[in-house]
Amino acid sequence: MATTSELDRVAMVVLRFMRRPFFAIVGVYAVGIVGMALIPGIDEYGNTRHMSLFHAFYFFTYTATTTGFGEIPSAFTDEQRLWAIVCLYMGVIAWLYAVGSIIRLLQNPHFILALNEHRFARIVKRISDPFVILCGFGDTGSLLARGLSDQGTRAVIIDGDPERIKALALRDYSMRMPGLCADASVPKHLLDAGIKSPHCKSLVILFKDEDINFKIAIIAKFFNPSIQIICRSTSKRHQSHLNALDNVTVINPFEIFAQLLNMSITAPKLHNLNSWLVHAPDVRLGRPLEVPEGHWILCGYGRMGKWLNKYFAEQGISATIVDPHIKDPPQHSQIIKEHADHQTLKQAGIETAAGVLAGTNHDADNLGILMCVNALNPSAFTIVRQNDHENQLAFDAAHADLTLQSSLTTARRILKFLISPMVQPLIEKLQKGDPKQTDELVERLQNAVGDHIPQLWRVNLCPQETTAAAEFLAKQQSLTLGDIIRDPHNLSGSISCVPLIVNRNEDPSILPRDDESLRLGDEILFCGTAQAKRMLSASLNNTYTLDYLMSGTDPPRGYFFRWLATRTEPFSTP
Amino acid sequence: MNLERVIFGFFVILALTLNVIFVMGDIDNIDHHNVWILTLAILVSLCTTGLKLGDRSQIGALLLAASLVADLLLIAARIVWVVAENESAAGPAPETIAMIVSIAAGAVIANIISCIIVIGDTLMSRR
Structure with missing residues (x-):
């Protein structure tokens, strides 16, 4: 296991460093205490008395740590004082040695590295929301991290440059982004970064070195075959290798x-x-x-x-x-x-x-x-x-x-x-297609979104995400795209969003028309205002709102009113 | 205007007002609290619960829960009254009255929550 080995390493480094100071202190204490106990002293009545071992330990403890409570329980004899001098110098030197060793240990780069790795792995393990692993924190990496932070997605960052990882700590991201200064192509570090975690959504590899990128992608695929990988690559040889892998996207900056x-x-x-x-x-x-x-x-x-x-x-x-x-x-x-x-x-x-x-x-x-x-x-x-x-x-x-x-x-x-992985195909399709299509889309978006900040979001018509709509579709009732984006406050208008893509069985249809009928399992990409996003989600999750959007009348709620409606219906319809 | 909303709102608000009518007055003075009002409040509250049954929305679930709490508390208050009435000929003692009224005051809170939800729901769907 990766994390325990990290902990073992920390423990081992500590033990190895502290072994000699520990023995030195034990030895000095033993000599000092035994000596103190053997040297006879005189109590306040003039009787010869030996210090007990406990008292000797007590005396030595406060002497060696330079606390110095004095001559307890009674004034020392000259022999005792002589030994006390020896004890003091011995003890203080032993302690200084031990403290020095601890400080040296804390400054030891291996120890710091092991401790950082352990801490990093522990933080990553505790992440309970979806996250992205980001290998490489250069210009692109830090811009990407900023974008992810704005979107509320967490990134776990690995980079080999300690300066960049230090800079990471100073950024004001909307959430904590753990960073590790390490070689990402070492499998252990990828494991620490949570490559096997069920919350890890994707791995982004942005290093300049093609071979390293390729190696990381391959290792990651072995650890977690289902992970989505985005890999920077500019060489043809690596690109063809990477493209052959499942769920890998090659990004060529040029x-x-x-x-x-x-x-x-x-x-x-x-x-x-x-x-x-x-x-x-x-x-x-x-x-x-x-x-x-x-x-x-x-x-x-x-x-x-x-x-x-x-x-x-x-x-x-x-x-x-x-x-x-x-x-x-x-x-x-x-x-x-x-x-x-x-x-x-x-x-x-x-x-x-x-x-x-x-x-x-x-x-x-x-x-x-x-x-x-x-x-x-x-x-x-x-x-x-x-x-x-x-x-x-x-x-x-x-x-x-x-x-x-x-x-x-x-x-x-x-x-x-x-x-929103569906946007790029849309742009590419528009580029190949008729420029009029772009004009139409731009006009629709202008009307819908205006000067607001556009939001892109995906709606999946499944019982988990859209209870009401899924229920509706499961009953084999027809539901069109125009129905769900109708404005509940004004049935003749629609909420401020434009459906861009309907993705059905991996077959995306670009810029669907409003009369496009929907089916269970469809994925729809919308662009619109933040308010439209909330309203759409409300419509798709509330049976009554959806009914109202479809029929234009409020359906009766509750058993009584429904019964009443069936009673009065024969009279109300002419 | 929607007849359903009228009937529904009428019952929800009536349940609250009757409940408040019962609770108003000194907490331990039997003369300030009428057992008929309490009984009527229970009836109206039960009717309201009936109207709320079968609503499948999230808000409907919350409304039903609030209504059930009000029913439970009012019925508990009525039971305490019945038990206390049987014990002595002069009617419930001041301590018992105080208990009955405070239980009914709890039901007031549940009814207020119901009202707020109904008003909020109506305002949200500005149609």
Whole structure:
């Protein structure tokens, strides 16, 4: 068992450290006490008296600990005083030695590590609500933890860097997030983090090292085959390995970043919707970025640039690439193999370009490019890549049309996946489909949610979550989507939410119509206000409200009124 | 307006008011407490319980529970009265009256809870 071995280790380290000081103290006490008991003393009447062993122990205890109550029970003889001096020095030195050993033990890194691990495992064991294990607490990890905290989900964090774990203790999360400074690829630490716990929902692996990520994913699958794993991976070899595993999602930050960039350029309305759904700051629904059409200049052609160029080629957007280290240049593109500066940007046609992407992996270079663009063509649309989360303020001051930060986009994608996994397929489907669909959805959402903060939530039509609706469906009565979102205060309107997806037998139907009839076991994803969420839950759990929504009249409650209703019905119907 | 709500509200409020009428007055003075009012309060309370039977909502369950508490306490008070009446010709002693009235006061609390729930439920469904 992992936790007991941890405890054993702590106990063992303590014992090993304290063995010698313990023997030293016992030895010194024995010599001192025996000596004190053997040396004859004189009582107040002048009789020779030996100190009893108990008294000798009492005397030695207060002498060795430098308390010094005096000569008890009667004044000592000179011989006794001589021995008392010996006792005092011996005892004090032994105690100092023991105390020093304890302090050394407390400072011993192995001991601290073992103690931390033990404490961490104990805290994780006590967690009784669903939690996520987060391996890697860098920029992405900490943004993800912040997002989870806002959503009220607990994360258990493992990172190898002690500084980051120390920083974790200073964050003001809405709940306690236990952190362990350890190598997450050691199976014992994964067990400590609760990989086998029934409350552990998913494992997010965000380390930079591909091999370590892969190893953690494999180990986790052995420990808990049903766990959902989200793993960062950028290499093809590992991705194909990981994709073959059940319930594993591979997150490639460069691909996500390029997808988002591409979406912001080719489908600004959808990008606006997506940003709004993930609560990006300063985003208002229905106010998409106005991205001009025309020629683009891509500064930086790394892994992300490759993805973007691929998407651009698909969309038929022409681009000039400026990168000094370009290795395998794509065909049909103009390429300038130089650093992006005043000269090369001019050469790339900055004066007539519609947009510029400052996408190198150096923040200083990107900010420099922005400055050049502002001087040469202030009307050009600028998209800038922010690499380091710490440079946020500088990028805020630069006022680019769009600032994209890889760690943030990755964290948001993972968060979306953890909290409402059905949203991403919706966005992808909208991107492939007719742009009119997006317009319609945006209009519906604008009408329903307005300026409120959008909430995404999932409703499962099962007896545990929606008692009334499940009862209704079990009786083979028909229930449509329009019925359940009807407003109980105003039957001709509906509550402020829009059903996005109905998932039936793993076959999601996107943007269902209001007359879509529901079946037991359906999963529905809603987007709406927090109030709508509460009202929907009330409607779905109260038979009478649901009846009212369906029929428009209050059904009689109680046996008496129901009997009365059957009596009066023949008279009331003409 | 809904006839069902009218009848239901009438009984719930009547149960409370009758109960309060019985309890009002000095706690140990037999002249201030009428046994007929107590009996009537029990009857109305039982009727209210009957109306609440069969409601399957959460609120219905709570209402029924409150009503059952009121019934239980009022009936207990009436039983104490019957036993005390038989013991002496002059009617229940002041201590016994005090006990009966305090039991009935407990029923008042249960009835108040019922009323609050009914009012709250009506206000919540602003239709």
